[in-house]
Each structure stands twice: as C-alpha cells, then as structure tokens.
Amino acid sequence: IHRREFVVTWTMVASVPLFRGLDAAGIAEIMRYLRAQSIPRGAMIVRKGDPAHSMYFIAEGEVEVELARENVTLGEGQFFGEIAVLRKTLRSADVRATAATKLLILDAYDLQTLTKRNPEIGDAIREVAQSRSGLAPVE
Numbered sequence: 001i002h003r004r005e006f007v008v009t010w011t012m013v014a015s016v017p018l019f020r021g022l023d024a025a026g027i028a029e030i031m032r033y034l035r036a037q038s039i040p041r042g043a044m045i046v047r048k049g050d051p052a053h054s055m056y057f058i059a060e061g062e063v064e065v066e067l068a069r070e071n072v073t074l075g076e077g078q079f080f081g082e083i084a085v086l087r088k089t090l091r092s093a094d095v096r097a098t099a100a101t102k103l104l105i106l107d108a109y110d111l112q113t114l115t116k117r118n119p120e121i122g123d124a125i126r127e128v129a130q131s132r133s134g135l136a137p138v139e
C-alpha cells in the first residue's frame with residue numbers, strides 16, 4: 001500500500017473543529033507535532049488488536065470504523081484512534097479508508113504534551129472516547 005507523507009498546512013489544522021479554539025501560536029505549536037499522510041481508498045489504517053502509538057485527525061476524505069453490529073463513517077474534521085492511546089490498550093476496531101484520505105497523525109507522547117498545555121482539547125477527546133466506547137471515563 002502506497003502511503004505518501006506530505007506537508008502539514010495551516011488550513012488543514014484549522015479544518016479540525018477541535019483545534020478551532022486555538023490562537024495562532026497554538027496552531028503553530030500543534031503543527032510541529034503533527035505528521036501528515038495520504039491514504040489510498042480501501043487501505044486499512046488501524047487494525048483491531050494492534051498496539052497503539054498514535055491517533056489520527058481526518059483532514060480530507062472518509063474512513064469507516066468496522067464494529068461488530070454496524071460500521072460508523074467518520075469524515076473531515078473528525079478523529080479516531082484515541083481510545084487505545086488514552087486507555088493504553090490495544091486497538092478496539094479496524095479502521096479503513098473508504099475514500100482517498102489525508103490524515104494528520106499525532107503520536108501518543110505529543111498528545112500528552114498537547115493536552116497538558118490545552119486541557120480543553122484533552123477533555124474533548126476524552127469525552128468522545130468515552131461516548132464511543134461506552135465504558136468508564138478515561139483517566
């Protein structure tokens with residue numbers, strides 16, 4: 001599978017609602033943490049049961065989370081891969097690109113730094129993780 005790295009742009013970061021509250025300095029900071037990758041349609045991004053080192057923001061395109069009962073589609077501005085990173089567990093589901101997709105990748109270590117400096121971002125990610133997993137709150 002051919003995955004291409006590309007440059008993270010200001011516009012891409014600003015397209016993620018979670019980052020919209022950041023000022024210019026905050027966006028500049030987060031741009032240093034993010035890597036970008038383009039994923040061809042059909043490619044598997046996250047595999048259930050794999051160890052987790054990063055989470056992903058969708059800058060463009062669409063992915064499908066393959067759950068036991070039904071699949072959930074996530075699109076531009078949404079994120080995934082946060083559950084295993086926050087809980088330090090294995091991936092809870094397969095996630096596949098259903099269109100040519102551009103992802104912003106945030107490593108677990110950088111997520112910690114980011115949420116220390118921007119607690120409201122950490123809270124928002126934890127809330128989504130909790131509602132998706134239907135489990136106890138994430139520490």
Ligand code: CMP
Pocket residue numbers: 046052065067072079080081082083084085090091092093094095132133
């Ligand atoms: P993670 O467990 O790291 O890897 C699989 C991802 O699929 C998971 O994080 C979530 O981001 C996502 N996911 C799992 N369950 C749901 C759900 N019910 N709705 C949307 N996304 C989900």
